Amino acid sequence: MANHHLLKATLNFSAIVILLALIATPFYFARNFSQVSGVRSETPFLVISQVEKFPGMFLSQTGDRYEISFERQNASQAYLSVLIVNNPTNVTKTYSLQASTGATSVFFGEDIDNPISIISVPPSTSVPVSLISQGDPASTQTIEITIQAN
Secondary structure, three states: OHHHHHHHHHHHHHHHHHHHHHHHHHHHHHHHHHHHHOHHHHOOOEEEEOHHHOOOOEEEEEOOEEEEEEEOOOOEEEEEEEEEEEEOOOOOEEEEEEEOOOOEEEEEOOOOOOOEOEEEEOOOEEEEEEEEEEOOOOOEEEEEEEEEEO
16 A cells, blocks of 8 residues: 555656646747847847838948948939838947938938937837938939947
8 A cells, every 4th residue: 555655656746847847848948049049139230121112222231331322313302211220139229320421311210300310229129211312313322321339
């Protein structure tokens, strides 16, 4: 009879250990996968291109420098949300835009009356980058944009 109780206790203990292992294993792997991906902790920003929405606009990238070239249609023209800057971190980040000099200016947001070149972006939030181009119609323009996280 004592062997029967000892067997029951051993089986119950084994069942509890297996149940705890089944519950804890997904959390262990999820934590390790997030460390391997490194997106939330290593990258200060992600840039998503929207240039395919604008006919005749082309984007090339070298590091944190982006070069956008396009064919202008009017004397003054705005291109809203050409790029999207995403803050993938857990903290608020401040981003700044610097652009090559010329007839095209770059700014955060879509308000052409209030162009801003420095912005604070909360965690897991995105902000659009827009262009205003002025000058001769039907001319090709190129702008180099550098995005920096401060």
